[in-house]
Amino acid sequence: MFVELRHLQHQYPGSTTRLPFPDTEIAQGARHVLLGKSGSGKSTLLHILAGLLRPTSGEVWVDGVELGKMSDSALDRFRGDRMGIVFQQHHLIGVLTIEQNLALAATMVGKKASKQRIMHLLEALDIAPQARKRPSELSEGQRQRASIARALMNEPSILLADEPTSALDDSRAAQFMSMLAEISDSEQTTLVVATHDARIVPFFDHVTRLEDPS
Amino acid sequence: MRLLGISIAYIRQRVGSASLNVALMSFGIATITLLLLLSVQFEEHLYKNAEGVDVVVGAKGSPIQLILSGIYHMDSPTGNVKITDAKQVMEHRAVGNVFPLALGDSWNGVRIVGSTSEYLASMGGEVERGSLWAHALDVVIGSDVASRWGVALGDTLISSHGLQEGGMDHPEHEMIVTGILKRTGRVTDRLIFTPVETMWALHSYGGGEEHSHDHGEVHGEADEHSHGDSLGQERESAQEVYDEQTWLAPEHNDKEITALLISYSTPLGAAQFPRFVNSETPLQAAAPAFEITRLVSILGVGLEAIQAFGILLILSSALSLLIGLMNAMKDRSYDLAIMRAMGGAKWKLFVIVLIEAVLLSTLGGLCGLALGHGAMHWMGQAFAEAQQFSFTGLRWIAQEWLILGGAVLIGALAGVIPAIRAAQTEIYQTLASSNS
Numbered sequence: 001m002f003v004e005l006r007h008l009q010h011q012y013p014g015s016t017t018r019l020p021f022p023d024t025e026i027a028q029g030a031r032h033v034l035l036g037k038s039g040s041g042k043s044t045l046l047h048i049l050a051g052l053l054r055p056t057s058g059e060v061w062v063d064g065v066e067l068g069k070m071s072d073s074a075l076d077r078f079r080g081d082r083m084g085i086v087f088q089q090h091h092l093i094g095v096l097t098i099e100q101n102l103a104l105a106a107t108m109v110g111k112k113a114s115k116q117r118i119m120h121l122l123e124a125l126d127i128a129p130q131a132r133k134r135p136s137e138l139s140e141g142q143r144q145r146a147s148i149a150r151a152l153m154n155e156p157s158i159l160l161a162d163e164p165t166s167a168l169d170d171s172r173a174a175q176f177m178s179m180l181a182e183i184s185d186s187e188q189t190t191l192v193v194a195t196h197d198a199r200i201v202p203f204f205d206h207v208t209r210l211e212d213p214s
Numbered sequence: 215m216r217l218l219g220i221s222i223a224y225i226r227q228r229v230g231s232a233s234l235n236v237a238l239m240s241f242g243i244a245t246i247t248l249l250l251l252l253s254v255q256f257e258e259h260l261y262k263n264a265e266g267v268d269v270v271v272g273a274k275g276s277p278i279q280l281i282l283s284g285i286y287h288m289d290s291p292t293g294n295v296k297i298t299d300a301k302q303v304m305e306h307r308a309v310g311n312v313f314p315l316a317l318g319d320s321w322n323g324v325r326i327v328g329s330t331s332e333y334l335a336s337m338g339g340e341v342e343r344g345s346l347w348a349h350a351l352d353v354v355i356g357s358d359v360a361s362r363w364g365v366a367l368g369d370t371l372i373s374s375h376g377l378q379e380g381g382m383d384h385p386e387h388e389m390i391v392t393g394i395l396k397r398t399g400r401v402t403d404r405l406i407f408t409p410v411e412t413m414w415a416l417h418s419y420g421g422g423e424e425h426s427h428d429h430g431e432v433h434g435e436a437d438e439h440s441h442g443d444s445l446g447q448e449r450e451s452a453q454e455v456y457d458e459q460t461w462l463a464p465e466h467n468d469k470e471i472t473a474l475l476i477s478y479s480t481p482l483g484a485a486q487f488p489r490f491v492n493s494e495t496p497l498q499a500a501a502p503a504f505e506i507t508r509l510v511s512i513l514g515v516g517l518e519a520i521q522a523f524g525i526l527l528i529l530s531s532a533l534s535l536l537i538g539l540m541n542a543m544k545d546r547s548y549d550l551a552i553m554r555a556m557g558g559a560k561w562k563l564f565v566i567v568l569i570e571a572v573l574l575s576t577l578g579g580l581c582g583l584a585l586g587h588g589a590m591h592w593m594g595q596a597f598a599e600a601q602q603f604s605f606t607g608l609r610w611i612a613q614e615w616l617i618l619g620g621a622v623l624i625g626a627l628a629g630v631i632p633a634i635r636a637a638q639t640e641i642y643q644t645l646a647s648s649n650s
Contacts, residue, residue, distance in 0.1 A: 043646075052555060053642045073559055080557015087645060091552045095223040096215075103215035108558035113215055150556075 001061075002028035002190055003049065003158065008058030010044055018056070021045050024208050026190060028157070031181060033201060034194040036210030043088075045210065046162050046194040050085055051075045063157060080109030084151030084189070086161040090143040092135040098122065098146045099131040105153035113153075121149040124183055141172070148180065158190040165197050177203040217562060221569040224542065231538045236578040238531030243582020243621050244589060245524030247614060249517055251590040254611050257510060259603040260286070263401050264502035266311070266336050268483065271295070271303050271491055272473035277500035278509055284315055284473040285502055286603075287325045287401055291317050292498070294470040299495055301462065303474060306490055308483030311336070313475040314461055316413035319373040321389075324359050326373055326406045328413035330461075333475065334395075337402045343367060344393035350411035354393035356403040358604075367391055371406070373416055387416050399604065410461040414469055528621065531578060532628040535571055539632035543567070550636050551644035560637040567633035568626060575625020579618045 003026035011018040019041035026032045036042040047053040048060060051067045060067045063082065067075060079085075092101050102121065103113035122128040125145040130138050138146065144164070151159055164180065165173035177200045184191040193204070201207055225232050263285055270284040273293025282289035304312050313336065316328030331346055334354070344367040346354060355365055365371070370388040389408065397403055461471070478484060484501065491499035543550070550563055591607025598604065 047642050050555070052645075076554070076557050076559050078557075079555070083557075085555055087552075087555075089548075091548055091645070093549050093552065095227040095549075096220070100215050100219075100223070104220065104553070105556050107215045107217070107220070108553055108556040108562065154557075 001025040002030075002063055003032075003192070004059070004061040005045075005049070006059040006061070008045070008048065008055050008060065010041070010048060010053070010055045019044055021048075021058070021210070022208060026192060026206065028190055029188060030206055031184065031191045031204045032193075032206045032208065033204040034192065034208050034210060035196070035198065035201065036194075037196055037212055040196075040210040040212050042194040042196070042210050043162050046160055046192065049192065050083055050160050051079045052085075077109065080105075081154060082157050084154065084156035084159045086144075086147050086151045086159070086164055088163040088166065090135070090147040092143060092146055092150070094135055097132050097134055098127065098138070098149075101135070101146065102150050102153045105150050109154060111154065117153065117155075118149075121152055122146075124186070125149050125179070140167075141176075144176070145179070148183065152183065152187055152189070155187065156189060158192060159184050159187075161191070161193045163195050163197070164193060165195065165200055170199060173197065173199055217566050218569055220566050221573060224546070224566075224570055225573060228538070228542055231542075232574055235531060235535045235538055235574045236581060238527060238534055239575055239578025239621060239625070240581040240585055242524050242527030242529075242531055243579050243617060244585035245527060246521060246617055247583050247586025248589050248593075249521050249524065250611060250613055250617065251586065251607065251609065252593075252605065253517055254613075255605050255609075256513075256603065257506075259400070260506045260510070262399075263337075264506060266477055267475045267502055268310075268478045269476050269488060269491075269499045269501050270473055271300075271476060271497050271499050274496065274498045277498065278505050280473065280498065280500045281502050281505040281509075283317065284475060285401075287317075287327065287405060291472045295473060295497060297462070297467050297469050297471065299497055300471060300474055301467075302495055303476075303491055303497060306487055308478050308480055308487040308490075309476055310479035310483075311477045314410050314471045315473045315475060316410045317472040319375060319413065319416055321371045321373050321406055322363060324355075324363075324404065324406055326353070326389075326408060326413070328408055328410040328471075330409070334402070334407050338398040338400060339402045339407065340396045340398075341393040342396040344391070347392055347407075347409055347412075350409050350415050351387060351389050352392040353389045353406050353408040353412070354395055355391055355407070356395050356405050357397040358403040359406060360394045365391055365394075367394065401603065403604070410471060413471075414466075528624060531575075532624045535574060535625060535628040536631060539567060539571060539629060540635070543632050543635050546636075547639060547644050550639040551641045554639055554641045555645065563639065564633040564637040567636045568629045571625045571629020571632070572622055575621050575628070576618075578625070579621030582621065583614060583618060 003024070005021060005024040007023065008021040009018050010021075021041065034042045034045055044053065048055050049062070051070070054068065065078065067078070070078060092098070093104060096104060099118050099122070102118045106113035119128060119131070122131050125148060127138070127142050127145050127149070130142055130146070135143055135146065161180065165176055168176055180191065181203050193200070267285060270280050272280045272284060272291060272295055275292030279289050280292050283291040300314070303309070311332070313329055313333035315333075317325065319326045334346070339354070341354060342357070344354070353371065359365060369391045371391065372388060389412065395402060460466070476487075478487065488499040488501065491497055553563060554560070587607040589607070590605060594605035594607060
């Protein structure tokens with residue numbers, strides 16, 4: 001399996017609640033959704049999967065590597081090379097243009113940003129004309145697509161998205177998911193989305209349901 | 215996209231605060247640079263002009279005053295020296311070369327120095343146009359005097375009594391410009407030179423009625439001429455007495471000069487000669503090397519105070535840079551968290567912030583150097599007439615690399631704390647707080 005979650009639990013410092021997560025396996029190239037209500041720990045699980053948060057116990061394996069055994073710097077490199085993350089807020093760097101935001105993803109992992117790759121992604125996501133604009137000059141939808149392009153910049157083997165449709169109406173949510181599924185397929189990327197939005201479940205091959213720990 | 219590009223983008227975002235950092239650093243560096251240029255050039259002038267002179271002998275008084283008037287022509291002389299006393303001093307075995315100085319008159323505020331051609335040669339004075347004096351009342355002028363006053367060869371000058379403008383003129387004694395000196399960068403550029411005999415001629419006139427003189431102005435009690443003497447007769451008479459060594463002739467024993475510039479014949483002279491002069495004669499001996507050191511240390515107190523102000527400005531700029539970057543880190547916390555989430559190593563975030571600090575301090579340093587040089591050049595031009603020394607801003611001094619390096623280092627130090635803070639950005643907590 002490409003991703004394996006084993007006996008995972010997480011407890012935040014100062015919290016009395018321990019979040020248990022079901023053992024999960026995700027095949028390479030699959031589309032997988034982590035579905036749960038607010039507070040169920042789906043975003044926490046996604047962050048653990050991304051190596052942004054170390055679990056209290058359990059193991060996370062990605063492409064044969066156990067994240068918990070990696071040093072911080074090795075984990076940084078692994079995340080930058082192999083993972084793309086689309087956050088709930090787009091979090092584009094405001095002082096940089098869209099193409100610079102994409103180039104930044106390459107710079108952060110020590111790669112030379114390919115202009116060709118940048119334009120390919122921006123064209124695929126239909127925001128090429130906005131390449132030289134700053135995030136503040138784009139619509140919310142364009143910014144969201146730009147954040148997907150940035151996440152795909154380093155050709156990650158897994159694309160993680162946290163509540164990407166939470167602020168969208170039905171039609172826009174469907175439209176967005178179609179685009180995300182399409183681009184993850186074309187990039188041959190495993191797609192894992194954490195969401196409470198049951199509307200988008202039909203776009204996925206597998207669902208992991210997370211229960212409210214209380 | 216390089217780390218440098220990211221740092222520049224962030225500087226452009228906070229251009230107001232960054233400009234303040236740069237301006238503060240510039241003013242501090244400019245102050246230090248200006249002081250460096252001023253003090254280095256001032257010291258150079260002091261030592262360069264005193265080259266070849268081991269000791270100055272003159273009337274008793276302030277040793278610094280004797281040095282300032284005898285070597286730099288900046289102050290009033292301490293008094294007069296009788297030729298007989300001068301001869302007594304010159305007989306000492308430690309005495310090597312001796313140059314007499316006869317001061318006391320000026321032309322348009324430019325000092326007239328009565329001496330010998332050997333003195334002029336020792337000061338690097340080389341005639342560029344015309345020739346050296348052939349008679350008393352012939353003068354050669356420094357290059358600055360020629361350019362500033364438009365004086366040409368063959369022009370006549372009327373000297374005034376005293377060293378400042380506004381003194382009583384000596385219209386009966388026209389001096390003729392026979393030569394213009396090459397530029398030396400020394401005090402010679404701003405002086406008028408003539409034989410010692412000229413000074414005696416200027417002051418010998420009076421029909422038996424002696425002029426009233428301040429201390430330090432040469433007296434010509436012999437060779438007095440009546441008021442009715444024509445200028446031709448005056449020049450003829452002066453020509454008769456002129457010769458390179460005639461100032462030592464016995465018939466001039468009752469005359470006076472202002473000072474003697476002496477170089478020792480032996481290094482032991484420094485130990486013996488001043489004591490001899492100060493104890494055995496009515497004169498005093500002052501060593502330029504010692505007095506210059508004393509003068510520089512006296513002036514150094516004032517310079518250090520200004521330097522401290524400059525350093526304070528630089529430290530203020532460092533503090534302002536630190537505060538500005540700390541605030542910026544607060545504003546950029548999400549950006550930094552995203553960079554870390556994208557795989558950016560901690561050291562990269564550290565470097566981005568450090569580059570920003572170094573760029574600002576380097577820019578401040580460069581602007582400060584330019585400002586310091588500009589100010590020095592302006593001062594050199596604006597106060598050129600009031601100074602005996604020439605100062606320029608168009609000169610690079612090796613220590614300026616240290617100033618620039620210091621500015622960069624201070625900027626880097628100011629950037630370290632914000633850079634550490636950037637590197638320690640907690641990804642999950644920061645991003646989670648943005649989602650809540």
